[in-house]
Amino acid sequence: MFHAGVPSEEVWLVKMPCERKPMRYGHSEGHTEVCFDDSGRYIVTCGNDGDVRIWESLDDDDPKFITVGEKAYSLALKKGKLVTASSNNTVQIHTFPDGDPDGILTRFTTNATHVTFNSSGSRVAAGSSDFMVKVVEVSDSSQQKTLRGHEAPVLSVSFDPKNQYLASASCDGSVVVWNIEEQTQVISWPLLQKTNDVSNARSLCRLAFQPAAGEFLAVPVETRVHLYERGSWDHFGTLSDDLLTQPINVVAWSMCSRFLAAGSVGGFLTVWDVSSKLCVERQKHEKGFTVCSLAWHPSGGQIAYTDTEGCLGLLDGLGTSTAVTSSTKALAKKCAEDYDDLFDEDDDRLMDEGLGDANSPAKKPAVGEDEDEDDIMIPSTGRVRNRGAILDDENSLDTGSLKLGQDKFGDDDDGSSVAPAAAPLVPLRPFYEGPVPTPPQKAFQPGSTPAHLTHRFMMWNSVGIVRGYNDEQDNAIDVEFHDTAVHHAMHLTNSLGHTMADLSQEAVLLACPSTEELASKLQCLHFSSWDTNKEWMVDLPTGEDVKALCLGQGWAAVATSSLLLRLFSIGGVQREIFSVSGPVVCMAGHGEQLLVVYHRAMGFDGEQALGVQLLQFGRKNRQLINGEPLPLSPKSYLSWLGFTAEGTPCYVDSDGLVRMLNRSLGNTWTPVCNTRETCKSKSDHYWVVGVHENPQQLRCIPSKGSRYPPTLPRPAVAILPFKLPLCQTSTEKGQMEEQYWRSVLFHNHYNFLSTSGYEIDESAQTQSVKEQQELLMKMFALSCKLEREFRCVELAELMTQNVVTLAIRYASRSRRMNLAQRLSEIALDKSNQLQEEEPEVPEEELENSSTRRTSGYRQTEPAGDPYGSRENQEYDEELGEEEDGGEMETEERMETKKRPNPFAKEAGSPVKPSLMPIGKAGRSNPFKVAGSGKSTPSPGHSRVTNILDNMTSSKKLAPLSGSSGKSNKSPILKPLAPRAKTKAQSTLLQISGNKMANKKTPEAAEPAPDPQRQPDAAAPEPPTENTENKRPRTGFQLWLDENRKMIIGDNPDLDETDVIKEAMGRFRTLSAEERLAWTERAKGQTGDAADVKKRKRAEGGGGAEKETVESDENDAKKKKSLDPSSKLSAFAFNKN
């Protein structure tokens, strides 16, 4: 992070203690290697031209040369033997300095990449592109050891001075230490980048063991040198230099083992003092070519180096000119003395640099500041996390190494004049190990790609696309609308340099940051304006920059750098202005709502601390969310903010998690989708452009391998489904729970819209409620199956009151009386609530019960209960088909057979006087069984349920009549079902009816002559009547309603059945015209005159109630046939 600018060379070249000799041409272009001979008299190089050149000095214009092959890849020289790796895949020996061939040491299947001698010169190690490392005795080339294990070409090899180990680096990314004798790997570090060939490797990674002491192994890793302790192989420390920005190619130890020189890509030459870990020398290749080999003069005063262009260079006067002595102790001492001086000088230099140059380590304490500057570009690259990690890493590493260095330094030079000079270096980096502040993310426009791109989306939203072009030829903005009906496409020249844009159905809003001369400007193209002036522009006060903007309906909002939020009307009138409590990150507008996200505080450890405000303008100006924290995924940042098409706030973070406001749960945020889950590869992303709640759609653009889509080729929108992150969504239960809660969440907007006075689609709303209830019923059934009665009750709490009655029925059918009882309590509660809420219900109820009364007559037959058994059978079928068939079925059948008895008792006495309950008896029969069977002493109870049932049906009927004007698509609106189903159904009905009435076997009853009419007419009428019973049902009913009193008055002693019989007789005596008139009236009442089926049905002469019930059943049946998987849903469904 401190490489922003390399200090001009002159600054420190002047002070360099060494002299950089001018480069000279040595070999043809390509990899070139250099070494000194043992005495230091000659510089020996080899290169791409296949020659080994022996230079007496750098100025030697006529060097001796030995041709070793077409190309020479590497050389090593020791004790008069010159070993080269040449292009004919061999490692050869030549005598030195004569250059006579001395045989072939070893061969590989491809060329060797690096050869090296051990310290005594008895062995040669060679690494090859065929992944192998060989260790060969020089005296006897038959004694070879092959080290296998690398999985890519070997980059370099180095002998341990004690001849025990060998280190090698390979393109497979590993650095391996081998035990030579055992030919095994001692340790392997994955340090490097993987490549497939030496030529592609970022670095040659010429590692090196410390000579003499052999204490350390130096491995160049990127821009640092790692030091590993021999034996323990612990990471001892790292040598680094801030000015080194390119990977280090090669490291070489001075003979005294104290200094380490490194040459890097880009031509940096650096020398460290290993004990203090300080950089003592920096040089740069005069042309910046990559240094690919370097060698210390045996005396230590010179470094020869070569580059990849075949040139040879020399650094002279390094001040390490100590004579090589055999005694390392003496050497070390000498070195120390020498380097005291060196340090002095060097530290001074560093200090000066520090004062004059922002890039020196002296500025390190200002970490925060630096990061601020640095991170201006972070949000645009979209990699805050990675970047944060790198920063972390860098800091900790540096701190560690520096600490080590400091200790050493102190020990070595305590009390010397160096210490005070070095002191300023020590506190350069703070030893702060707590949480690291996260760079706050920059302001952005949701739906835009980063501003540094030449071709970018400035805005992609549900209205259209704003594209910005900023290349040499053109600086322009294209506005395009998804719907061309809104406006035609526009092309604007972007002379002001706008960087932000927003687009709505009314206008395009553009803004540019301020420049030196010009203030930050806001430009609005109000294309929907009805006057001729369709554009306005506003200058912001000097020093105030637009940071974010958005458009709503009739207004525009601009957040500025001075933490102000300015509102404008769409025509350009300045409106409210207020302060935001932090730097704004982004804004979104929808209708009258404005959503602002800003930095609430400084985040730590990669987290952003964002706050959110939601305001509503218009009639009731108010703040809905008052600066609450915005929850983000760990270590992520905000990447999109907006509203759903229905107006619910929504946002996406960089982890791809979409969250939506849950207004019904105190304005909390619920994650509704994880876009990363659907990505195929890790680098793929979805770029969200819009969210719709109805239908549930997440509109986004898949972008392969990046966060942002390119402008060309034009990306296409994809649709992702939503999924709440509930547990165990692979199970049926989890799935239904997810569906239910998602449905609830995504239909919250109806409430909001209706409370804020918008029109809502009521049919869609009822549809959604129905869907939810259906799901609840399914879950209920599932829990029942799993014997989870408590859970059933919990689910029932969520149900609407009329679905609870269904649940009750289901429960009693499956012989869960306890459950049914509890449910009935819930139903009671719910009905009470309902009554409190809706006082008008009773009226409706009255109305309904009156119609039902008539129908009741038909059902009060002693045989009774055709419905109960029929439904039961139906249920049998369903269950049988659906799941555990056999067992359940038999169970149910048994129950069916048993049933008539208890019911008959009840029907015999207490029910008769009250018509209404009887009417209901048919419907809620199963529950009645439960009630009478289990708790006969509580007649009140059964009455309660009857009342409830009435309410159910009244509720049910209310929407029926209310919504009859609407489309016929909705299943509830179909009072009558297709004919086809009736047959089977009525057959069933008849079976049961017969079974009970005549105690016949079902088989005997099977061939019923007229299955359609008979059940409707049921037992009461004699069969003779039945056949001619072709009166219009509703007409008769109406007529009956009017004439009942008369009939009763005429025959006061008739009971209900007889009344009807009588009524029928009278009605038949009416003239055809009259009857027709009644029919017409009836039709007019139901409002469904055209429904042929209904009329047909009506001919059956059934009661209204029965009709409805039956049709409901039919609905259920029909639904079942359509969707066998949701049989149970049929119940939920028809009750709505």
Add this chain to the structure above:
Amino acid sequence: MDPSEVEFLAEKEFVKIIPNFSLDKIYLIGGDLGPFNPGLPVDVPVWLALNLKQRQKCRILPLEWMDVEKLEEIRELERKEDAFTPAPSPYYMELTKLLLNHASDNIPKADEIRTLVKDIWDTRIAKLRLSADSFIRQQEAHAQLDNLTLMEINTIREFLLDSLNCMYKLRSNLQPGSTKGQFADY
């Protein structure tokens, strides 16, 4: 069947378009289409896509296989294999022609795609001719030809049937062992 009829059949294939208008579902005999939301891709038959395109009501998204790399792969495979490889689409030739003629601006690298498809077509037709040739030479009674598209069958049908008929006539004249036949053989 002439090529225009085959093309007509190809027009029932579905293609994704991005409409720039908004329309509810439309109910047609062949099935429901839509709803059309501006900016949102929707599947429609080619005939409708082209119609909308000509009225500048939509942008056609290239079919999945209409991609230079994929087609190059197919071409190579087609050249390598002796038998017919599965065509990218049963109507690849027709669709390419239709879409590239009417909506080349919506399909990136339209020219390259045109060339590639033509290459594939040529390779396949050459194979077809070759196999027809050997079929006749060896006087086979039947042959198996997999992965042929309707258009390809159509191009060779007339010629092949006519020539087979012709040859049959010639051969049946030859059968009775008349001198005429013998003569013709020389």
